[in-house]
Amino acid sequence: MLEIKTLSKHFGGVRAVDELDFTVRQGEIFGLIGPNGSGKSTTVNLVTGIFPPTAGEIIFDGRDITTAQPHVTLDAGIARTFQNIRLFNNMTVWENLWVAQNSAEDKKATNLLSRWMGGSRKAKSQVEEYLEFSALADKRDELAGNLAFGEQRRLEVARALAAKPKMVLLDEPAAGMNREEVRALDERLRALKARGITVLLVEHVMELVMEVTDRIAVLNFGQKIAEGTPSEIQNNQAVKDAYLGTSGD
Amino acid sequence: MDEHLVSILTNIGGFTFIALSAYLLLLTGEISFGQQAFFGIGAYFSGIVTAMWGLSMWAAIPLTMLAAAFSAGLVGIITIRLRGLYFSIATLAFAEMVRLALVGTTWQVKIDGEMIGPNGSEGLGNIRWALDNNIEANDFMWIVLITLAIVMGLFFLMERSRLGSIFRTIGADRLLAETQGINVTAYKVAATALAGAIASLGGIFYAHAQTHVYPENFDVMLGVHSLAYGLIGGLGTALGPLLGVILDIGFLEAVEWVQGYRMIAFGGLVAVLLIFMPRGILDERRVHRLRMAFRTRKTEPPPAKTHDPAAS
Known part of the structure; x- marks a missing residue:
């Protein structure tokens, strides 16, 4: 690989x-x-x-x-996480995952304009799945910068996952x-x-x-x-x- | 409506465009000291289109915005590798080059017995489209404000969209955005071009409201102000730069008893805010809090989930 x-x-x-x-x-x-x-x-x-x-x-x-x-x-x-946590602290947990959906598959699925507007409904529903995976569903509207340390680490992994x-x-x-x-x-x-x-x-x-x-x-x-x-x-x-x-x- | 008020509102409209253009670049993490160049290009180009070529302002708007987007895009491409201070200096240098080029350019043609066209430091006069079409100051104000409303509406749409979030991610952490699959270079050039087009709109209206523009109108102070508007009003929403313009032009410049102290008050305001609210009054965190407060009032919060063992 x-x-x-x-x-x-x-x-x-x-x-x-x-x-x-x-x-x-x-x-x-x-x-x-x-x-x-x-x-x-x-x-x-x-x-x-x-x-x-x-x-x-x-x-x-x-x-x-x-x-x-x-x-x-x-x-x-290839997706990655960082040794020193790197998140978009002024964005919510949900937004952090939403903007990370840039896989070749997602790019192919819809045209540029609709991706600019928000991406497909399917992509958005997949965000829920990543939230579940990292046990962050109840933190979705919290700003990433306000999360506890362990939660931030989990969000990084969820974000890597969002890149399929x-x-x-x-x-x-x-x-x-x-x-x-x-x-x-x-x-x-x-x-x-x-x-x-x-x-x-x-x-x-x-x-x-x-x-x-x-x-x-x-x-x-x-x-x-x-x-x-x-x-x-x-x-x-x-x-x-x-x-x-x-x-x- | 009172004449003084009309001219203030028209000015607020015009300057909000250049404030929005600086704000868009601030979102992507770049401090441009050169947006006045595109304001100036907008004023001159549209003035040439209406006064020299005899087209209407409605034709001049798209033509000028295209020209400004094109030149701004070129600046964006040239400055691709420059970051931070170096980008700021490059944009400042470009704006000064444009201003000096305008000072050095004389290109006049005889129209109805009058010499019309850019005339060095004498500027470009006779931009009389509004007068010739009997558009009163009051009507012109509405044209500016309605256009501003449309542009603000597009900004709000962008800020709710993924594109807006992409711009913000680039500004927040360029490297992180890149590793997440965002072609930062392409988006930066696009943002620069878009910002140029928006600034030129301000120039178009400024030129057609004033009927005469000079190269000195587009000096560094205009660029500094346009940056300061976003930094004062806040970088969390497009209402931020509008708030900055209203504070400056609507209050400091318009209210008589503070008039003489405008620059002192403005400079002090910038200094105080940079210390206590480095991302302005309406910054991202405050905007988020307001948004959440608004949302919970509309809909009840979802019931608290039972504790998930995987979460610990």
């Missing part, structure tokens, strides 16, 4: 991502972990076209999106959540998978990653140091060294 081929991104002399290779298979939950500054968020930003890579290729669903702009990557079927993605990239969706919220997120990720959506999960909360992912790639200093199933990763010496800071000594 998503093929990353010898992908590199240098910021000046810093190799934020360095000849990275991995492939996310259709329908799986793929974890991307690593210590702070290991290049996880940079990888997500490269895939979603926030900035172009220095070298390498990104192939999604058979389509080369290496230098595609953000709105084109969404067209291709083939794949979602979640950048630390569990950051700052308590144990119960993490458990609810776990269920929600499985629900995404059940809908046939491929998930790339960047996360620091290990209990969630080990619990929910099918496979994991571990980054350190922009390079992949390990890849495998959660149990393989847990027993990998290079990974332990990277996290405990004993490598290279």
